[in-house]
Amino acid sequence: xxxxxxxxxxxxxxxxxHTIAALEKKLQDSLMDKNFSEVEDVIAEIDIVAQTxxxxxxxxxxxxQFLRASHRLTDxxxxxxxxxxxxxxxxxxxxxxxxxxxVAVMEVQFLASGIDMFSRHxxxxxxxxxxxxxxxxxxxxxxxxxxxxxxxxPMVLDHSL
Numbered sequence: 001x002x003x004x005x006x007x008x009x010x011x012x013x014x015x016x017x018h019t020i021a022a023l024e025k026k027l028q029d030s031l032m033d034k035n036f037s038e039v040e041d042v043i044a045e046i047d048i049v050a051q052t053x054x055x056x057x058x059x060x061x062x063x064x065q066f067l068r069a070s071h072r073l074t075d076x077x078x079x080x081x082x083x084x085x086x087x088x089x090x091x092x093x094x095x096x097x098x099x100x101x102x103v104a105v106m107e108v109q110f111l112a113s114g115i116d117m118f119s120r121h122x123x124x125x126x127x128x129x130x131x132x133x134x135x136x137x138x139x140x141x142x143x144x145x146x147x148x149x150x151x152x153x154p155m156v157l158d159h160s161l
Contacts, residue, residue, distance in 0.1 A: 002070065003090045006063040010097040013056040017104035019049050024111040031118060 023046045030038040068077075071085050079098075083091050141149045 002063060002067050003086065003094065006060065006067060007090075007093050007097050009056055009060045009063060010094075010101050013053060013060060014097065014101040014104045016049055016053045016056060017101070017108055020046060020053065021104065021107045021111055023049065024108065024115065028111065028115050028118070031115065 023042055027039060027042045027046070030036075030042055068082060071082060073081055073085075083095065086094065143149050
């Protein structure tokens with residue numbers, strides 16, 4: 001039955017998201033410890049799980065659209081409207097796995113935002129230290145060989161010529 005397939009797919013996707021969350025926690029710890037070889041390994045693992053999640057997401061969307069079409073729902077009607085049309089046992093199962101899925105998504109978002117904030121703070125700190133040590137090189141323009149290059153004076157071009 002389509003609803004059972006949808007429930008299984010959402011459960012599998014939630015499980016994969018929890019795996020991503022565990023890997024992101026490991027990534028966060030590796031970044032804090034500055035263990036960059038482990039960072040690369042964890043990112044590779046995350047990429048593999050992310051591909052699985054993408055495939056599950058595509059399957060979930062197909063099953064959901066098929067279920068919507070089989071219940072003749074319009075584009076304006078959403079998941080809540082679909083819930084009202086399902087039998088009680090399916091509605092409860094779907095609501096439970098959907099909540100688990102949403103919690104897993106929020107967990108991944110939380111960890112990813114923490115990693116993002118930490119990384120931005122590190123870059124900002126490094127940039128301010130470099131600006132303090134080398135104030136004459138604030139232009140951040142370098143040649144292909146890594147040598148500092150002065151910025152050329154700006155020009156205004158007339159493209160109509």
